[in-house]
Amino acid sequence: MDAREYNTCVHQLSDALFRFAWKCTGQQSDAHDVVQGSFEVLWQKKEEVSTAKAKAFLFQVAYRQSIDNYRKRSRFMYTDAPEESYSPVNPDLKKVLDSALAQLDERSRALVLLKDYEGYSYDEIGQITGLNESQVKVYLFRARKILKEYLVSVENIL
Amino acid sequence: MIMVTWENYEEYMVMYADGELSAAEEQALMAFLYEHPELQSELTAFTMTKMIPDAAETYDRKESLLQPVQEKKVIALPVWRRYAIAAGVALLLMAGGARLLFTGNDVMNSEHSLVSNTSGSNVTDPVAETTVPDKNNLAANIPVAKNEVIPTVPPVQADNRKGVKTRPVKVKTAKPNTPAIAQEALATVETLPVAAPMPITTEQKNIAVAVTNVPALAIQYREDETADEAKSFVDKLPLAETKKQGMKTLAGEVATGYGRVSSFTQEIAHSNVSVKISRKKLVLSF
Incomplete structure (x- = not known):
């Protein structure tokens, strides 16, 4: 290059x-x-x-x-997850997703972003992060469950 | 056999949301959902966990990351300059052609000079001996021939007798600027009337004078070619000496310019410089 x-x-x-x-x-x-x-x-x-x-x-x-x-x-310095940011008064989807992402640990967050933002496969994510494909699958499964539960809970609040 | 069960359906749903299921796995998941439609909302919830990038979030410090690149030097010239350069190149090429013309004459002169030298060095070349007479010899002989030889016999007749129709004056040996040869030529001409005595009318006398003069001029022209090796095409032109000199100076300048263009072209050919003529620009890349 x-x-x-x-x-x-x-x-x-x-x-x-x-x-x-x-x-x-x-x-x-x-x-x-x-x-x-x-x-x-x-x-x-x-x-x-x-x-x-x-x-x-x-x-x-x-x-x-x-x-x-x-x-x-x-x-706990993740400033993109302020409690007031997902106020029921202004339930913007982006803010809700950012707040949901803030619930994850740094590794799971990185894996979700590599998957959703960049569209990498489990195999490619494994190569980038140094994890094997099974580990990626497990981390992402846990992350999705946390995100889903968070979104459902927010939806219930709304 | 793919089996979607109550124990693993969430895993399949996550992989479905991530687009990691094979066709068979997806079909198995859909079959399971068909049997348990109450789980459809849960699948929708998993698909909602996909993060959406915000295109408005951009990195505004790109300039700080960039590295210097050695850009190709591009010289953009106005249109009129492009045409001016093209015209200049064309002119120089034409000048090169003209130089070749002059050089070609020089080569021809060299060849003639070779013949002249051959005859001058007493090599027994019959052609050189019979076709290259001496200039001074002729100039001195013509009046003599008019006054003394012509009343008795036309030189043309003498030449015809020897099979040379275009040479009224026959010279056996043509060694330039040699008085002995001139005398010999004169003696040869003077002896011709004896060999063929004929009565000559006034009209014949006039024709004989004309015939004698015209070939003499032609011979003199040929003699000029062979005598001066360095004479070029310009020297032969019926122009004033100052004009000839001016033409020679111009030709020299043109030749110099042509040489410069040739060397410049060769340098371009052996370098990584590329010339590209675009619609509005002349681009030199190096």
Whole structure:
């Protein structure tokens, strides 16, 4: 990958990576750091990473940095899950989903985002996160159950 | 055998929501839901857990991530300059053709000079000996022939006798600028009347003068070609010397320009520079 291809990756992938990192870390500032760090690593490894593999590589780095970043901080610093954000007065679906996502641990959240935002298969998610396919299946099953129960509970409140 | 049961149906529902079920697995799940329609709402709830990315959430610091790229240098020229350059190139190419013309004449002159040298070095070449007379020799002989030889016999008749129709003056050996040869030629001409004495009328005399003069000019022209190796096409033109000099100067400049264009073209061919003429731009990429 040369500089031109790298810059193309910046234009094409940075938005998705930022959204992923933002939802993973729960902090916009942390997401900026994750994106910056991920592309720095990509640039350092540009000779080894082809353009076709750049996206998976970036999400792999961003996943690790998001998990590490999240673990360094308080486990309850997820600011995208304010209690007042899903007020019954304004039950916006996006806010409800963000609040539901905040119920998950950082790993399950990352897996759900990789699945829903980027459409990766269980196998691909396993390659990015370093988990095997069965582990991915189990993590996602638990995550979906939590999300479903949360959404049902909110619906009941509404 | 795929079996969807009360113990694993949630797992199938999650995989269904994630799009990970095979066709057979999906068919088995649908069959189970058909038997237990009260679970349909639960399947809908699982599908609602799909996160939806917000396209408005964009990364606004892309510029900080970009790396410098060595861009190709693109020189965009206005249309009129593009045509001007094209016209200049065409002119130089034409000039190159003209230079080839001049060079071709030089080559021809060189070939003639080779013949001249051959004859000059006393090599027994019958063609050179019989067709290349001396200029001074002729200039000196023509009046003599008019005054002394013509009253007795026309030179044309003498030439016809030897089978050379276009050479009224026959010269055995043509060594340039040699007085001895000139004398010999004169002696040859003077002896002709003796070989064929004929009565000559006034009209015949006039024709003889004309015939004598015209071939002499032709021979002189040929002699010019062979005598001066360096004479080019311009030198042969009936122009003033100053004009010839001007033409030569112009030709030299054109040749220089042609050489520059040729070397520039070769440099382009051996480099990674590409020239592309687009609709409104002349693009040089290197």
